[in-house]
Amino acid sequence: MRKNLIASVAFLLASSTAVLAQSATDGKVKIGILNDQSGVYADFGGKSSVEAAKMAVEDFGGKVLDVPVEIVDADHQNKADIASNIARQWYDTEQVDAIMELTTSSVALAVQAIAKEKKKIDIVTGAATTDLTGKACSPYGFHWAYDTHALAVGTGGALVKQGGDSWFFLTADYAFGYSLEQQTSDYVKASGGTVVGAVRHPLSTQDFSSFLLQAQSSGAKVIGLANAGLDTSNAIKQAAEFGITQGGQHLAALLFTLAEVHGLGLEAAQGLTLTEGYYWNRDDESRAFAKKFFARTGKMPNMIHTGTYSAVTQYLKAVQKAGTDETEAVAKQLHEMPVDDVFGRGGTVGANGRMIHDMYLLQVKKPAESKEPWDYFNVLATIPGKEAYIDPAKSGCDLVK
Incomplete structure (x- = not known):
């Protein structure tokens, strides 16, 4: 009986681990960049933020936990209802693990509320309101590049x-x-x-x-x-x-x-x-990043673009360190890990999700x-x-x- 019990426990542990790994990745890690791509803030972030996200994935090696990382993007047209519909679809049916950028504060607040409800990660780089890490804060919400x-x-x-x-x-x-x-x-x-x-x-x-x-x-x-x-x-x-x-x-x-x-x-x-929160001509590291960005976009990056690169990079680091893309585990790592990259040198993340870095x-x-x-x-x-x-x-x- 003792041998049978040990064998049964081992089988259950192995089975649960396999299920966890499968549910943690779904065979990929998927990040959505949701922002204004056609309106008043299109140059502010727009398609260039999408390229910054793709750069981050490529520089990370294209994979995390031995599965591919995919970037998807959409234009929310600066409308909270459109952004909310996209976010729900991404989280519910398209297996998106995290949504980022989120230019326009009304949009960011709406999507962060949905992410909190769904227990999914959001990292805001394009919106400014301090409510995101104040009265509307979320255990799964993070504010990266700047705020009011x-x-x-x-x-x-x-x-x-x-x-x-x-x-x-x-x-x-x-x-x-x-x-x-x-x-x-x-x-x-x-x-x-x-x-x-x-x-x-x-x-x-x-x-x-x-x-x-x-x-x-x-x-x-x-x-x-x-x-x-x-x-x-x-x-x-x-x-x-x-x-x-x-x-x-x-x-x-x-x-x-x-x-x-x-x-x-x-x-x-x-x-x-x-x-x-960033200037491309600040030093050699900033200039090297900007040169790569310019080759893809025809423009030098601002703090939204570079902040998005940083947010995607840090998210992938957190997934790697957690050993899973399960939300609670990744959020814990995002709160605990220091931020040290071309954007957020010596950065730290507060309990409210605010990434604190020099301006x-x-x-x-x-x-x-x-x-x-x-x-x-x-x-x-x-x-x-x-x-x-x-x-x-x-x-x-x-x-x-």
Whole structure:
């Protein structure tokens, strides 16, 4: 009987291990990149983020746990309902293990809620709201490249120190804009400045004239553009037509990246102060990555593209270390493992899912200062991660004890 019992236990252990391995991988690891590929944020992330994800898989060797890694992608059109439908389909029927990028805060919040319900991983690199690691945090949700608090500390803090102590906000009318306006307002006020007013505009509006006239008439020293992508570029172009900067007011592009500077051109963008989590011309490692990225996309990467590369890489490392792509095990590794790659050097992940890493305060060069194509920024300061991001214990996330 003893021999039969031992044999039975061994058989059951072997069988359960085999089933676990099969259920853990389904013969592949599948990652979905869900973002705006045709609208106002298409240059911000778009298809270039998809290429960054594919680069990460290739650089990892194309496999993890001896099974292939597959990247799928879709355009959510900046609509939370479309994104939610895609996410449910991916998780429920297409065996997608993790969804990433998720440009647009309303989209990211909706998909993270679904991922939490389904007990699946999501890693946000394209959206900004701190709610993702605050009141809407998830044990399976992670926020990677930047957030509204880091932008407020970087760009907002720099301009207040330079004398820009009165602000008027031109804000995108959805969760991201509200969060960025609130975070920057709080930081301006805490630094001794004042907020004299704000106006909200629809996403993807083509005419900023009425909003800019209100900002101009406010007399604020700084007009904070709490928007992104083509909305920011169009606001800057139209502000020039009204002579706003010539009249002495300063434009603060609170979320502006290398991609938008390139689209706007140095002549129009020169002098703008902005904050990013990565700059391609920072050092030899960054330049080597950017060269590979440029060969695939025809552009240099911004923090969204490189952040997506980092997120995919870290996810695969977590799967490898966990020995499975089972969600609980991978999430545990993502919380515990340090982040050390071309994007997140010395990064750590808080209990609320916020990846904490250094940010960079940048200023757009004058055309005469640029030495080569895409050489657009002077690095004014490095903002340590602990200053840039909210302490997880103060984030409002109920996962933090």
